Amino acid sequence: MQATTHMKRRSDGRISIKSGNEVQLIMQLTILILTVLTVLAFLFFDYTGLDIQRAIKETAYNLRVMFLEPALSHFGWGEAFHQVGITLGLAFLSTILGAVLSFFLALSAATNLTNEWITKIVRIFLAFIRAVPTVLWVLIFAIAAGLGSEAAVLGMLFHSIAYLVKAFSEAFEEVDKGIIEALRATGAGWWHIVVHAILPSTFTYLMSWTFLRFEINFAVAVAMGAAAGAGGIGFELFMASSFYFDLREVGMITYMILVLAIILEVISTLLKNRYFPASIKN
Amino acid sequence: MNENRMRYKKNQQMIVVVLLLALVTYLSSVLTDFNILHGLATLPEAFIWIFSNLVVTEESLERMPTILDKLVETILMSIAATTTATILSLFLGVMGSKSVGTSKLLGILARFIASLSRNIPVVAWALILLLSFGQNSLTGYLALFVGSVGFLTRAFIEVIDESSQSAVEALQATGATYIQIIMKAVIPECLPQMISWILFMIETNIRNATLVGILTGTGIGYTFDLYYKTLNYHGVALVTVSIVVAVILIELLSNHVRKVIL
Numbered sequence: 001m002q003a004t005t006h007m008k009r010r011s012d013g014r015i016s017i018k019s020g021n022e023v024q025l026i027m028q029l030t031i032l033i034l035t036v037l038t039v040l041a042f043l044f045f046d047y048t049g050l051d052i053q054r055a056i057k058e059t060a061y062n063l064r065v066m067f068l069e070p071a072l073s074h075f076g077w078g079e080a081f082h083q084v085g086i087t088l089g090l091a092f093l094s095t096i097l098g099a100v101l102s103f104f105l106a107l108s109a110a111t112n113l114t115n116e117w118i119t120k121i122v123r124i125f126l127a128f129i130r131a132v133p134t135v136l137w138v139l140i141f142a143i144a145a146g147l148g149s150e151a152a153v154l155g156m157l158f159h160s161i162a163y164l165v166k167a168f169s170e171a172f173e174e175v176d177k178g179i180i181e182a183l184r185a186t187g188a189g190w191w192h193i194v195v196h197a198i199l200p201s202t203f204t205y206l207m208s209w210t211f212l213r214f215e216i217n218f219a220v221a222v223a224m225g226a227a228a229g230a231g232g233i234g235f236e237l238f239m240a241s242s243f244y245f246d247l248r249e250v251g252m253i254t255y256m257i258l259v260l261a262i263i264l265e266v267i268s269t270l271l272k273n274r275y276f277p278a279s280i281k282n
Numbered sequence: 283m284n285e286n287r288m289r290y291k292k293n294q295q296m297i298v299v300v301l302l303l304a305l306v307t308y309l310s311s312v313l314t315d316f317n318i319l320h321g322l323a324t325l326p327e328a329f330i331w332i333f334s335n336l337v338v339t340e341e342s343l344e345r346m347p348t349i350l351d352k353l354v355e356t357i358l359m360s361i362a363a364t365t366t367a368t369i370l371s372l373f374l375g376v377m378g379s380k381s382v383g384t385s386k387l388l389g390i391l392a393r394f395i396a397s398l399s400r401n402i403p404v405v406a407w408a409l410i411l412l413l414s415f416g417q418n419s420l421t422g423y424l425a426l427f428v429g430s431v432g433f434l435t436r437a438f439i440e441v442i443d444e445s446s447q448s449a450v451e452a453l454q455a456t457g458a459t460y461i462q463i464i465m466k467a468v469i470p471e472c473l474p475q476m477i478s479w480i481l482f483m484i485e486t487n488i489r490n491a492t493l494v495g496i497l498t499g500t501g502i503g504y505t506f507d508l509y510y511k512t513l514n515y516h517g518v519a520l521v522t523v524s525i526v527v528a529v530i531l532i533e534l535l536s537n538h539v540r541k542v543i544l
Contacts, residue, residue, distance in 0.1 A: 030477055131526040150321040
């Protein structure tokens with residue numbers, strides 16, 4: 001939008017008619033590169049054992065069985081709810097622990113509360129954490145200490161922290177400078193400022209971000225159950241599809257996950273509309 | 283007096299929230315058999331283990347060509363899934379947006395498709411597709427594709443709804459057709475934001491591709507799983523390092539593009 005309406009002037013004051021060009025060029029280049037890479041990808045794919053026609057037909061059939069004839073066969077409803085509870089529990093634990101740790105880390109990552117280079121160190125550290133996929137964290141913890149649910153929670157905790165620290169520290173940075181200065185003038189210490197200025201004015205905001213992360217963590221917890229054997233409904237999903245080949249059960253489990261995910265999404269959309277300005281998404 | 287009572291009420295609310303959270307935390311830890319003290323106590327041990335065992339050795343470096351090969355496959359898979367999903371999401375996004383959508387019914391349909399494909403976890407898609415497509419790159423690609431459509435459609439709907447209406451109105455006044463309005467006003471206006479979302483999706487997909495790979499036996503995830511299960515921890519370390527480097531490089535690149543276009 002800005003590229004078309006903003007006028008850039010050259011040093012002699014004339015309007016530069018080439019102002020939009022760099023932006024245009026980069027955008028076109030990005031699209032071109034992505035297109036080329038996509039074509040290359042399809043050429044280089046490994047198509048072993050693939051029979052497209054049969055595969056499509058089979059998928060259609062599988063999907064029909066899954067979604068139209070769902071049923072539980074290897075465990076009952078009580079067990080199913082227990083497993084869903086475990087998944088929710090894993091998600092909740094990693095979110096709440098993540099939120100508490102992130103709060104303290106975010107205090108040290110907010111530019112208005114600490115000095116520049118503590119901020120930088122924290123940010124580089126977080127970038128590294130984010131770069132390792134969650135499932136690898138979980139698997140690495142699983143071998144490092146053989147922890148069971150502890151491995152899952154610790155692994156998920158890492159990404160939750162990376163996500164929440166960014167959100168929290170941005171919230172802290174938006175706190176009115178005047179309030180902090182006023183408190184400082186009365187001789188308040190750093191902790192006073194945090195407890196009486198930062199925390200009250202950002203509390204609801206922090207809660208909403210934490211809930212958004214809970215929504216994400218639920219999906220992650222399902223995935224961790226499936227890939228890392230961390231238990232919960234995701235593990236049942238993995239067993240049903242890879243060991244029993246029981247499509248009806250896969251369908252039922254998928255429905256359960258879907259219903260919960262949609263409930264969580266609706267709540268977080270409501271929270272977003274209530275507490276967040278239109279400019280902040282995701 | 284009044285002020286004190288208000289403060290008292292606010293404090294009370296805060297206490298209720300904190301107590302509630304504590305209760306749910308307790309219940310969750312009972313349910314999942316999670317012991318926070320035990321977890322924290324083993325953390326240092328775990329890190330010591332990681333630093334002493336997960337090291338890249340010369341012997342594991344010999345496997346670099348295989349790993350790089352798989353890494354490239356994974357990256358290409360993520361990019362292809364994202365770009366092809368973009369095409370579909372563009373249609374769904376236009377259909378689903380409140381400002382330029384044609385009919386309410388189509389809008390609801392588009393949102394429904396997006397919600398469905400986003401909320402069924404990528405894992406479920408991967409496992410379903412694995413049954414019929416078998417163990418090849420296409421399975422991973424399709425699993426990522428479905429998830430991307432859900433996410434990108436939601437993002438595009440928001441971008442289109444937020445972009446200013448003035449250009450659309452101006453074109454309408456000149457008697458432009460619907461297609462012309464979309465091509466000449468809506469898409470150019472939303473393009474920078476859309477590209478930013480596409481780049482974000484590629485980053486996400488590379489991380490997801492590892493997970494999908496572990497489940498479907500494709501790409502870098504499969505390589506990781508292979509080393510992991512054969513207890514070849516030097517191999518595990520090397521795969522992890524190469525994923526980290528790839529993700530960080532792509533993040534830096536897309537941040538640069540974002541800085542220029544937004």
